[in-house]
Amino acid sequence: MEKKNIDWGNLSFGYVQTDYRYVSNFKDGAWDAGGLTTDANITMNECAGVLQYAQTCFEGMKAYTTEDGRIVCFRPDLNAARMADSCRRLKMPVFPEEKFLEAIVETVRANAAWVPPFGSGASLYLRPYMFGSNPVIGVKPATEYQFRVFATPVGPYFKGGIRPLTVRISDFDRAAPRGTGHVKAGLNYAMSLYAIVDAHEQGYDENIYLDSATRTCIEETGGANVIFIKGNTLVTPKSDTILPSITRRSLLYVAKEYLGMEVQEREVKLTEIGEFEECGLCGTAAVISPVGKIVDHGTEYTYAGFGPGIQKLYDTLTGIQMGRIEAPEGWITVIE
Numbered sequence: 001m002e003k004k005n006i007d008w009g010n011l012s013f014g015y016v017q018t019d020y021r022y023v024s025n026f027k028d029g030a031w032d033a034g035g036l037t038t039d040a041n042i043t044m045n046e047c048a049g050v051l052q053y054a055q056t057c058f059e060g061m062k063a064y065t066t067e068d069g070r071i072v073c074f075r076p077d078l079n080a081a082r083m084a085d086s087c088r089r090l091k092m093p094v095f096p097e098e099k100f101l102e103a104i105v106e107t108v109r110a111n112a113a114w115v116p117p118f119g120s121g122a123s124l125y126l127r128p129y130m131f132g133s134n135p136v137i138g139v140k141p142a143t144e145y146q147f148r149v150f151a152t153p154v155g156p157y158f159k160g161g162i163r164p165l166t167v168r169i170s171d172f173d174r175a176a177p178r179g180t181g182h183v184k185a186g187l188n189y190a191m192s193l194y195a196i197v198d199a200h201e202q203g204y205d206e207n208i209y210l211d212s213a214t215r216t217c218i219e220e221t222g223g224a225n226v227i228f229i230k231g232n233t234l235v236t237p238k239s240d241t242i243l244p245s246i247t248r249r250s251l252l253y254v255a256k257e258y259l260g261m262e263v264q265e266r267e268v269k270l271t272e273i274g275e276f277e278e279c280g281l282c283g284t285a286a287v288i289s290p291v292g293k294i295v296d297h298g299t300e301y302t303y304a305g306f307g308p309g310i311q312k313l314y315d316t317l318t319g320i321q322m323g324r325i326e327a328p329e330g331w332i333t334v335i336e
């Protein structure tokens, strides 16, 4: 298959319109057969539920080419399950998990020419999402929905070398106890925009949010979970209001089963972050972005950036993803 003529290594994380996307509609209590379309635009009523009351959720995942030339996805079953959880919390109909996986496979196959070659560092980012599409003016769930998956090629995350991040402890909160912090909903991002623009203006790369009930524990950033390392121990915050990152869950497994590290999932107090040697942000986009500094108002905590622990975790997980290291059963879905 002929690849698109793209300078893969210089792509950024942006939207590039590809040839095909998957669409399925929910109406009268049932999903239609679903299928691919070349139409990248959506036409809907001015009063659609998503436009009025933000009834929408999404997923983010990647397809990429392994060392031996196969196109694969990393743990798409977990994205399917997480999206089902998001739908239940937002009173949206669940898109059946096996249909979700079929939609991913169909979208990637149809856009195989857009999957970056091995070694380019680039990948094909996949964005499954769903939204309420019929008119809703009284506050209630929509009765019609659209599920879509589009694909867009994205460049290597650490283009131009690794620069450890400088992050601040945010004065804004991200998620309320018993709220929606654990679901992948656009609404969690809309309200984080003010804080991230402000962070950038003040010279920070990201906000680390505290638990909003007590403001004493570390939660996560706007779009990535946090890990800390001290010696041979990996520590990650545990809270009901953190988004359950698939990358973070995979790193915990790798730390324990591949690297023999001690793994602790527990409350992480703001007062103890100075005791850690390394800190990283984890998510699909970068796998791990090393943190060089956390600033809590006047107080600065420094970390090793790509220190030995983060390096080991990063190399092992990306090795598993790329087929250099044997993956645990079921982690790699071969698309073609």
Ligand SMILES: *Cc1c(COP(=O)(O)O)cnc(C)c1O
Pocket (backbone or CB within 6 Å): 060, 184, 220, 221, 222, 223, 224, 225, 243, 244, 245, 246, 247, 248, 282, 283, 284, 285
């Ligand atoms: C998507 C997301 C993450 C990262 O999850 P992955 O499954 O690892 O990509 C972390 N935090 C938030 C708030 C997210 O929306």
